[in-house]
Amino acid sequence: MTKSASVTSTISGPTPIRASIPSAIFRCCCALPCWTIWALIPALEWQARETPRRTGIDVGVSSENVDDSLPDDIRTCVYRVVQEDLQNVARHSGAKHAKIAVKQLNGTLSLTVEDDGKGFDPKRTKGMGLLGMEERVKQLGGHLEIHSETTKGTTLRISLPRFFV
Numbered sequence: 001m002t003k004s005a006s007v008t009s010t011i012s013g014p015t016p017i018r019a020s021i022p023s024a025i026f027r028c029c030c031a032l033p034c035w036t037i038w039a040l041i042p043a044l045e046w047q048a049r050e051t052p053r054r055t056g057i058d059v060g061v062s063s064e065n066v067d068d069s070l071p072d073d074i075r076t077c078v079y080r081v082v083q084e085d086l087q088n089v090a091r092h093s094g095a096k097h098a099k100i101a102v103k104q105l106n107g108t109l110s111l112t113v114e115d116d117g118k119g120f121d122p123k124r125t126k127g128m129g130l131l132g133m134e135e136r137v138k139q140l141g142g143h144l145e146i147h148s149e150t151t152k153g154t155t156l157r158i159s160l161p162r163f164f165v
């Protein structure tokens with residue numbers, strides 16, 4: 001049976017605009033190029049709800065202090081990294097749970113995606129997916145790191161520094 005995604009956020013505010021549109025249209029928009037990702041956290045919450053339907057992995061989202069009006073390239077980068085990494089979690093990890101956390105502090109946006117899967121050796125194993133994520137993040141002056149240990153899961157972390165100065 002598919003588990004439901006747990007989605008929490010420390011941000012409160014008006015109901016996201018997507019709540020008022022049919023989910024099929026929202027899904028369509030999320031599959032389109034990223035200028036359509038008008039609000040990062042709702043878009044990540046959508047991914048967190050869709051992933052368990054396809055994979056059975058329970059995905060949670062938390063956010064802290066994240067600006068509603070992040071620059072397009074930042075939103076695109078974070079959304080695509082999460083999408084790529086959740087694919088890896090689903091294909092390779094055997095995880096039951098994953099947690100996405102986004103935080104904005106002193107002008108730096110940081111993202112972590114953590115899973116409780118089988119882990120791997122990130123120093124020895126790198127494919128197009130990981131290289132592509134690294135490249136995206138580097139282009140914005142950011143940094144990507146992966147911590148993983150066999151049987152102890154994997155944490156991917158990116159930081160995008162001083163993007164709005």
Ligand SMILES: Nc1ncnc2c1ncn2[C@@H]1O[C@H](COP(=O)(O)OP(=O)(O)OP(=O)(O)O)[C@@H](O)[C@H]1O
Nearest residue numbers: 088089092093119120125126127128129130131154
């Ligand atoms: N969360 C994870 N848990 C376990 N193994 C992982 C995880 N993420 C990546 N890996 C390992 O790292 C390898 C490289 O991942 P990467 O995304 O670069 O390539 P890929 O998924 O094999 O292929 P693709 O180019 O289609 O993404 C994977 O094949 C897998 O062995």
Ligand SMILES: [Mg+2]
Nearest residue numbers: 087088129130
């Ligand atoms: Mg991959």
